[in-house]
Amino acid sequence: DTTLTVHYPMPGFFKDVMDTISKKFMEENPDITIQFANPSATYEEGIQTIMRQAGTSEMPDLTFIGLNRLRMADERGIPVDMGPLIQNDQNSMAEQGFSDTILKLAQVNGKQVGLAFATSNPIMYYNADLVKQAGGNPDNPPKTWDEVIALGAKIKALGNGVDSIDFRWQGDDWMFSALLFGAGGTMLNEDESEVTFNGPEGQKAMEIIDRMVKEAGMPVFTKPAGEQAFVAGKVGFAFQTTGALRNTIKNVGEKFDLRTAEIPLIDPENGKLPTGGNAVVILTKDEAKQDAAWKFAKFAAGPYGASVVVPGTGYVPNNELAAKSPEYLGDFYKENPLFQAGLKQMPRMIPWYAFPGANGVRVTQAIVDNTSRVVDQSATPQEALDDAASEVKRLLPRK
Amino acid sequence: MTSNGFPPARIARLALLGFGALVFLSPYIFMISTAGKTQSDIFTSSLTLIPQRWYFFENFAKAWSRVSMPTLLFNGVVVCLLILVIQVIVAVPCAYAMAKLKFRAARAMMVLVMLGLLVPIHATALPLYVGFDRVGALNSYVALVAPFTISVFGIFLFLQFFRSMPDDLIHAARLDGMSEVGIIARVIVPNAWPAITAFSIFSVVAHWNDLYWPLIVVSNQAYATPPLGLLYFRAAEAGDDYGALMAATLIITFPLVAAFLLAQKRFVEGITMTGLKG
Amino acid sequence: MAEVIASSSPSPVSVRAIPRSDADRHEARAAWMLAAPAILLTFLFIILPVCAVVTLGFTDFELGYSGFRFVGFENYAELLNDRTFKQSLWNTFIYAAIVAPVSIFLALGLAMLIEAEGIGRSFFRTAYFLPVASLIVAMATVWQYLFHPSIGPINALLALVGIEGPNWLGASSTVLYSLALIGIWQTVGFNLVLFLAGLTAIPRDLYSAAEVDGARSAWDRFRLVTWPMLGPTTLFVTTISVINAVKVFETVKTLTEGGPNKASEVLLFTIYQEGFVYLRVGYASAMTVVFLLILIVLMFVQYRIQDRQVHYT
């Protein structure tokens, strides 16, 4: 018998999901026992815990790592290379819906460090009641940022403490990426030697944030404050991960008419969106355990896992079989229109950019800090971008 | 100064104190109110303390079932008790030696105690973590308890208290045939209860609530302490289940409040007698 | 030396004349034995780790990479130019400069009110002490809600009287003050209990004497008796309050993560961030050393200045 210790982040999203999956897995594999380590509150705390524990006896056998931190983990040699395992299982992989695109999401420089477990993209949440009051048509939500900002300004003008927009810029660089990639921009150039996010696309992106504040009166929300205000019916639009959908639905309850839509893109033609989410990663170096761990990884990231994750959270399916097969999710989307926004955006998903070198976390922090200067209007978009760029340049590995 | 009659000065005083108490208690009022609300009832734009739907039972049931509350409380009690008992067993004899025996190192120890008061666990967490890893003691009660077994604050407090105990009492005990250990067990400790109570409150409050250290050394839920358990509810990404969170908070806070209520008279007495006041 | 005489006498008559050092040595041995566990544990869990921190401060050790090299004072040199560190020092200073004095004087005022009041003593004591005993992880959530810029009760109340409340935790201009408010809320009860103990220890006769001496107003009696007699208490409370204020961490970690834009970065949070987030243990250790030095200097200075003035013998 084998016992696997599994660690995962964000229990708020995943606890129920993990419990369901592990229960089913143990039913199917009676010789393997799954036990959970203390979950970490966020992706960042998760990876920190793992990096601290790496090499110690406390290190779990499996973990779930944010897609943008796979690179950092790999540079420290933490994950087990899944390449050989996939090689052995070639056929069944495809059968279970692990297409190449899906596998790519969890590769670092071509090395398979994990299997994408939950994937997301940023969508637009809106309060149909407020939209209606402000003279908009909830059935035909804004398609461009200009429309969002204009309608936001009208919502703000309703008064009574109502705010226009909650754009989730805090925490990490994901939502900035959404604007940047949506304009067709990139963080760094091809060979990762130059900073490019302060180019014209980046400027357009940052200006959108600036205009949200200037024209639509977006306040400086902390992350929880924004969430709470939106579910309280005090905010018109919220832009954040589709992964938060299930919780948002629960929190809103009957208070107002909650809708979702695709996020506007600065460049509607070529715009892309970052893939959020996480991947299951095998940590154990113990050969005997690795087999069991691989079984569990495949199971969690496989069609059954996805069929639990998607309805339980709001993440988009990372498994083609699950998405299409009526056995899994086929009917779900028909019955739950709020979940369709994320699904429709799947073709635009590209990897969430992970910075090279040891300072990945600080780079992210530098971008967030400078974005906050725009939000609280203590810097112009140009200044903020330039400062962020020079700081990031300093933090990137010197070649 | 007396409690008969209600002159204006007294009414003003009571009003001031009452208002202050209300301000200080307001977070708890919201906490209790929230613990009785449904998820969608919590973040509304209207300010109501009374839940629209009475949801206390559901929230408490959820708090009790979603994390394994009995395990958390049990761990909390075990860790706090172990810490407290060892702290007292270690600090009392040391303070006694410093206060009542001719002891050349007493001065040096005093300096050590004062310096020790200044070093927070936050400062030494890293080397300690590495150390516990080396001896393979992470994820155990040992890791949770060991760094706090020495309480310089306790030594400091007991020292003040013992200094005020009459020497004659100790001489009498020696004449009656007690050894030094016997004196500690039979004379010092039974008479140091006010000081021990005061110290217990400080110690238990600190360690029941400590998040920093358990977060670092515990990854196995079997050893999670109450604050760590609360973190399960507090996921950062999305709106959490606040009703249940508050219910859990109430469950976890209650033992402490009850303990304080029971001990508060002795607590103040203990502080007065330990000369902590000066 | 014990000298036995009359060993030949029929009834053994004996002498006690142990040289002093012998008896003292016995007592000292007992003392050492009693203190040994404490000394051992202090060494193990305080001294040794502090030495380790000091040593690590001279290395470039990073968690996750094995091995490190000694870099001399490089970490300290980097600290001099670290914008975050400087900001964090300044923020910690401001925070402590607000929380310590306000919580001390508020506690003193409340303690005197409670002491003067006959009824409800234990209720008030408990009400004000409750925050000390509560879980900041959980209370942070409540505070976050109370401070909410649009749906928070505080701003709602302010709106009732026509004031547009600030964005407490969201704006870089107010976040530190909001945290300070929470800090005060957390500390007052602790100080209050200490002051209450101090007040009960003041001899009643002194107040009578002050009254007979012509101290007409409550303020005169405060100046003449209460304040000077509370000297030792105040010294202790100040020490504890300053140390605790400088050690602020949990609220920052749970409520603001140092943001927005480092407006609420404080020393311990920065150290934690460097050590456990960026995993740069060497650099974090150097910061820790600076942090400890600040604490030690602070306490040393304070004791030098105040101790003389508050102990009247």
Next chain:
Amino acid sequence: MSALSLRAIEKSFNGNQILKGVSLDAEPGEFIALVGPSGCGKSTLLRILAGLETADSGMITVGDQDLTKLQAAACNVAMVFQSYALYPHLTAAQNIAVPLVMRRLTRAQRLPLLGPLMPGQRQAVAEIKRDVRDMAVSLKIDHLMDRKPGQMSGGQRQRVALGRAMVRRPAVFLMDEPLSNLDANLRVHARGEIVDLHRRAGVPTVYVTHDQAEALSMADRVAVMIGGALLQLAPPAVIYDDPRHIEVAKFVGQPRINLLSMQVDTDGTVGFGEARCGLSRIDVAAASSVTLGIRPEFVSVSREGRGMPAKVERIEFLGSEIIVHSRLDQSGDTMIAKLTPAEGAGLTAGMPIRLNAAPERLFVFAQDGRRLFSTPVMDSDLRERAYG
């Protein structure tokens, strides 16, 4: 008009009546000692006098000022406390200066830094300094002026406390057991000093003590208070030699007075052995059982002859005198006799003796404690006849 007058002062705490209508007048410059057992209400009365406590009813006047409703700070009454209540953070000089600073300087002038800038402050401060110095010199504590109370001996502290009370020339001077914290030798010495100071200041003084020797030796008049009521207010010799109440007789005198319960004889007399005295008809009619009091120094001891037979229980040698404890053969009561060493020579424990008393020294008390008027019956033959 009296310098200080109390009229029917009553005071209760939580329903317990502590003072039961106390009235008292003091002449200018008079020294009144207020004695009584612990808890009888002495301090309470003093605190009411000082304005620290308000009486439930009654009236206090000092000179022609009605103090009844005045606050302590407003009355011109000074007080010395048992604990001295010196401010531990102030030097002796500063302690003595406090009442002057509080009275002579305005609030503005007392401010720490701004005070010296106020007009007139300098001069007032200089005057205060001078007065403090004069006081210190007259109390012989001028060398202590820079010490804090913690650095002084008990006797020195007591003098500083006196200085603080006297420096502002109060209209009334109150002292609450100011010597009880001193050791025996110092206490005897300090008695003389306080009497001296009082004579020089000439201010009416109420001096509380529970030490009867202190009261008798220092006061012009002694007020004996028992259970919240003044039982007698009279000069020391009267208190001792002519107590009006059994409690007064019991409280004053060391060793304590011998008390014997007995029945009044049919001839209306009562007595101890040969020494007898007669009571008035009215008294005899009212009560047949009384208590006889004999002070130990009026008990004489002889080995044989007349007198009450008794047995020596214990002999205490005190140098200049000897205390003989004995037990009466008849009633089993203990009797204490105070003898000179010469008189007591040869007495040993267990020895049978005879006790006698001088009839003019017998006190007779009614059952309610009142002293009864009695006349010594000198001729024992007369009595014999009446018996027959």
Next chain:
Amino acid sequence: MSALSLRAIEKSFNGNQILKGVSLDAEPGEFIALVGPSGCGKSTLLRILAGLETADSGMITVGDQDLTKLQAAACNVAMVFQSYALYPHLTAAQNIAVPLVMRRLTRAQRLPLLGPLMPGQRQAVAEIKRDVRDMAVSLKIDHLMDRKPGQMSGGQRQRVALGRAMVRRPAVFLMDEPLSNLDANLRVHARGEIVDLHRRAGVPTVYVTHDQAEALSMADRVAVMIGGALLQLAPPAVIYDDPRHIEVAKFVGQPRINLLSMQVDTDGTVGFGEARCGLSRIDVAAASSVTLGIRPEFVSVSREGRGMPAKVERIEFLGSEIIVHSRLDQSGDTMIAKLTPAEGAGLTAGMPIRLNAAPERLFVFAQDGRRLFSTPVMDSDLRERAYG
């Protein structure tokens, strides 16, 4: 062989010699009072006796018990402390039982829960209970056995402390001012009780006090210690009537002895007014200036006639006696006289008086404090002649 013997005990603290070679022997069953002013080293000596402190040199023997290297716990010496030092958390019965429990039960038998399971524990505990009860009955505190010290009065506590000390039948019994925390009345009463108890127990006792009256009234012999040295060890009457040293005379007697420095006359006599006494030739040759001591009760006061002229300064009335403070016209020395109220009647402050003393009551002390042998010169005419 004596029951307790100290030989040349010396002790220094931080270079200050506190005990300067103290030697003392006690007979079986003897009650020795050790008196002396505060700080003279009484407690230190007692603590050395008890084994709580070790002497720098000297030797102690108790009966035939080997005290060498014994720790306090092991000597069979019991001690009663000034503060009683009762264990506040234990009842009276438990307090008294402690020394028995510690001595009669093994460590295992004393364990809280396991103890009762040990063989023999039951019986031993029952015996202890019986002994404690007997002790309580004999001290009349059996009704207090379940109270804790906090619920007892001073006198009751003192008795419990006595019980705890006596219950284990020590070979020596030490008491350090056991009565000083009691109030005056209780103190007098307790004296008798302690003497009684001592008589019943028959154990040699060293009783420390700084109250000379206590020492004189209780002890078989009084040891007067001044500045770390024993000046005299003798029965009370001898200490009082025949002091060997000026310090002894000064310390014993209340009010204090009158001391007058004077020159020896050419005829080898020295005296007070008419009362004179002669010194031996050797003494006269050695010192021409001596100190004359006269106890206050031997000073007589007359308004006129013969005697030393003096002026009354202050009169203290103490009920059964009167203390007259006066100043000699010639030398300016103060003289204290103790009179009965009758003798003192009519004296007032400022009045000129004449003082006389009985020549057989004069003590003459050399300058180093030694008492000089002197013989009263009764016939003043004889003296007159020698003068001429």
